Amino acid sequence: MSQENPSLVRFRFQRMLEMLERKEGRGTELITVYIPPGKQVSEVMNDLRNEWGTAGNIKSKTTRKNVQDALTKAMEQLKLYTRIPPTGLVIFAGTIASQQQGVGEMETYVLIPPEPIGIYYYRCEHRFMLDPLFELLRTEDSYGIVVLDSKAATFALLKGKRADIVKDISSGVAGKTRAGGQSARRYERLRQMHLNEFFTRVGNYMTDIFKDVPNLKGIIVGGPGPTKEDFLKGNYFHHEIKEKILTTVDTGYTGHEGVKEVVERSQDFLKNVRFYEERKIVQDFLYNVGQETGLATYGEREVIQALRSNNVRQLLISEGVRRTMVRLQCRDCGAKDTRIVDRDELVGFEESVADLSCLKCGNGNYEVVETEDLIEALVKLAESTDAKVEIISGETEEGEMLNRSFGGLAAILKYRQFG
Ligand SMILES: [Zn+2]
Known part of the structure; x- marks a missing residue:
């Protein structure tokens, strides 16, 4: 997973x-x-x-x-x-x-x-x-797009800035102006009935097309005029699909042109969807720190300790963390030691390993056995337990706070820690 x-x-x-x-x-x-x-x-x-x-x-x-x-x-x-x-x-x-x-x-x-x-x-x-x-x-999450008016609907999948058209359907619904000779009321009633059938079909296609898309973050409904709002007001779709609907976008066109408009006009909005998630995760952590619930911890040693004791529910890592875990071993007594160094200082550290004295025998004879990106090391630890991992960007205030005030590493715990 x-x-x-x-x-x-x-x-x-x-x-x-x-x-x-x-x-x-x-x-x-x-x-x-x-x-x-x-x-x-x-x-x-x-x-x-x-x-x-x-x-x-x-x-x-x-x-x-x-x-x-x-x-x-x-x-x-x-x-x-x-x-x-x-x-x-x-x-x-x-x-x-x-x-x-x-x-x-x-x-x-x-x-x-x-x-x-x-x-x-x-x-x-x-x-x-x-x-x-x-x-x-920039973005790898998927979004569904539906563009519709009373004549046609187009379904597309958006990844990054690229939208792939999945399907086009037409409604068969007649225009608003009737041909001569028909009763106006009867004409309008028939038109509504056809529109209703069309909306039901659109809803069903939305379920078919979007239900099993991995990482589908949401659906955007676009189109010219009020048809899309009428469609959304009626309950034409599966409840799981309904929960995914994020927003509507007014467009000048339907069809592929309309999809293009939706993509252009929703870039800022979509960026904020991911930021909103990140914010929520960090706020959850901050709440636990602030309320002293005992369910939050931060800092390299503390987080590693919590991961090792299988007590992490959610691991938060700042994208900005650029550190390396260096595993050392004493050539004389075989004792093992671990140090965490800034990536930029790694070369200098490796050159000065001879100056360190062994924690066990005191000799200065350490050698570097392995170096690993700190985040990779933590992720591996998290994977061996069932901790969820989120990499948090520095693009929100909360994300920046995580990096600045908490060393970029934090965890929400499963159980209260004692002592
Ligand atoms: Zn030693």
């Missing part, structure tokens, strides 16, 4: 991008290849071979060699695929400049994006090109 926790998937993807973002080439020699789903592997292979040829014109001998080597590596990776995965493929390759003025080492990364990418391009730059992937991070 925790495997699918969207805030966690998002976090891991983000860390991966941050790791790639720090890579630099000495020259313009790091290559990035974005391949959209449906692209023929052989076609991409051809294009890369052409780039390899073009790279032969690069003046600097080292850069030329490095670019061509990177392209060769990319082609080797691509060869492993008979077809491009359903969300596309991104390949990074290049000689990463090392801190010591050495030759640097060739590194290759292959990434399958969590959402489909629609672009096809090749870049050779000083760094890897990550913007389209960072863009995917």
